[in-house]
Structure formats: C-alpha cells, structure tokens
Amino acid sequence: MLALYYSPGLASLVPHMMLREAGAAFELRFIDRDNDAHKGEEYRKLNPNGRIPLLVDGDLVVFETAAIALHIADKFPASGLAPAVGSPERAEFYKWMIHLTNTPQPEYRAWFYPHEHVIDQTAAATVKEAAGQRLNGMFDLISEQLGDKTWLLGDQFSAADLFLFMLIRWSRNMPRPARTIPNLNALVERVLARPAVQETLKVEGLAAPFI
Incomplete structure (x- = not known):
C-alpha cells in the first residue's frame, strides 16, 4: 500500500x-x-x-x-500522467518538471520564509520583495512558453500541469497573482475542471475561492 x-x-x-x-x-x-x-x-x-x-x-x-x-x-x-519513456514528449515532460521544481518553487521559500535567508532580520523584507519580483518574471516566461497551448506539453495533459497549478495557487496572495495572467488562468481552470483535482481539494479542505 x-x-x-x-x-x-x-x-x-x-x-x-x-x-x-x-x-x-x-x-x-x-x-x-x-x-x-x-x-x-x-x-x-x-x-x-x-x-x-x-x-x-x-x-x-x-x-x-x-x-x-x-x-x-x-x-x-x-x-497518462507522463508521456512514454524514451519519447521526445517524455524529454519535454522532464524539462518542465525539473524547471518547475528547480526555478520557481525555490523562490517561494524566500517569499514565504525570508527570515531564513538573512542574518540581519531587518533585510528580510528586501529578500521577500526580490523573490516576488523574480517569481513574476518566471511566470511571465512560463506564460510565453505556454502560449495558446492547452497544456504545457501541447494537447497532452501531464503531471507537469498539476505542478504548475500548485505553483500558481501559491501566488494567490502575492501583489500580482500568477492567475492574473490570462493563459495561466485558463490552464488553472482546465485543471480545476478535473474530477480528481476537485476530490483532492475537497479532501484537503481547500475550499473556493481558489484565489
């Protein structure tokens, strides 16, 4: 089990x-x-x-x-959470999974816990602000790469979309939530429409409004 x-x-x-x-x-x-x-x-x-x-x-x-x-x-x-091993699509999947976990996700550590990144606590606010600015730029780049595609891999839904969904959700209380970017918001809505996602949110007590 x-x-x-x-x-x-x-x-x-x-x-x-x-x-x-x-x-x-x-x-x-x-x-x-x-x-x-x-x-x-x-x-x-x-x-x-x-x-x-x-x-x-x-x-x-x-x-x-x-x-x-x-x-x-x-x-x-x-x-169907990932393309077939050895396929070009699988390589794209790896690219997105590693990018999301290595680039935007660590910035949230600095945003939510800026005190962990400084010795002089008076500098914590600056650390938080800088992390927020970097996240804004990262989401802009993700938006550009997503373009008008349905999912990060094009027509194929994958776990990478769930990962991005989570990262977008984490930005909901930032000065500029990632969901205010139209195509990222559209992807969020598509993910939210999935029954498994709705069941997960229900079990975890993550009630609407999403943002």
Missing part, C-alpha cells in the same frame, strides 16, 4: 492529485505542520530533511516532490 505524508496545500498537493488521477489505492497520513510534526524524531527517521511530502511504497521511501511525482508517473503508466 502506498502512503502519502501530507499537509493541506503544501507541496504534497502534487502527488496527492496524481494518485487520485491514477486511481491508485493509497493512504493519506496527515502531518501536523502547525505543531512541527515534520520536525519530530519519528518523521525525520523517514525524511531527515523534515520536509513535506513523503511517499512510502512498500520498503521504498521517497522524498522530494519532483522525485515522488516521477515515481508515481512511472508506477502508473496507464494514467
């Missing part, structure tokens, strides 16, 4: 949506982040980094959101 350690709205949202898209049998294990359960000894035995999410698949323990997402896509190939 698969077990996903999660906290509502965090990076665990991607594998949670993917597991429901795949129709997988899995167990959700809530991590009370507000009470620092992710920093506790029991959780750190599984993930020494103390970060969420974590996936347990039998004797296999996987952490890092993108790694979990790729494992789920490979474990459930019939789900």
Whole structure:
C-alpha cells in the first residue's frame, strides 16, 4: 500500500492529485505542520530533511516532490500522467518538471520564509520583495512558453500541469497573482475542471475561492 505524508496545500498537493488521477489505492497520513510534526524524531527517521511530502511504497521511501511525482508517473503508466519513456514528449515532460521544481518553487521559500535567508532580520523584507519580483518574471516566461497551448506539453495533459497549478495557487496572495495572467488562468481552470483535482481539494479542505 502506498502512503502519502501530507499537509493541506503544501507541496504534497502534487502527488496527492496524481494518485487520485491514477486511481491508485493509497493512504493519506496527515502531518501536523502547525505543531512541527515534520520536525519530530519519528518523521525525520523517514525524511531527515523534515520536509513535506513523503511517499512510502512498500520498503521504498521517497522524498522530494519532483522525485515522488516521477515515481508515481512511472508506477502508473496507464494514467497518462507522463508521456512514454524514451519519447521526445517524455524529454519535454522532464524539462518542465525539473524547471518547475528547480526555478520557481525555490523562490517561494524566500517569499514565504525570508527570515531564513538573512542574518540581519531587518533585510528580510528586501529578500521577500526580490523573490516576488523574480517569481513574476518566471511566470511571465512560463506564460510565453505556454502560449495558446492547452497544456504545457501541447494537447497532452501531464503531471507537469498539476505542478504548475500548485505553483500558481501559491501566488494567490502575492501583489500580482500568477492567475492574473490570462493563459495561466485558463490552464488553472482546465485543471480545476478535473474530477480528481476537485476530490483532492475537497479532501484537503481547500475550499473556493481558489484565489
């Protein structure tokens, strides 16, 4: 049995949506982040980094959101969450997954937790502002590359769209939410229309309005 350690709205949202898209049998294990359960000894035995999410698949323990997402896509190939291995489309999928996890996602750490990036706490506001500006530029570039395509891979929906959906959602309280960009908002609406996504949001208690 698969077990996903999660906290509502965090990076665990991607594998949670993917597991429901795949129709997988899995167990959700809530991590009370507000009470620092992710920093506790029991959780750190599984993930020494103390970060969420974590996936347990039998004797296999996987952490890092993108790694979990790729494992789920490979474990459930019939789900269509990723193109066929070895295809040009698969390379495009890898490109987007690595870009999203390596480029915009880390900037949110600086946006939400600027105090972690400074020694002089009076500089935290500047760190946050700079991260917000970088995120704006990143979403502009993603918008340009998406263009008028339905999904990041063109006509084919993939886990990369779920990943982008999550990152767009995280910007909802920023001065310029990514969803104000028309084609990114259109992609969000398409993702929101998927039953598996709606079920995930319901289970995690992420109620409307989305932004």
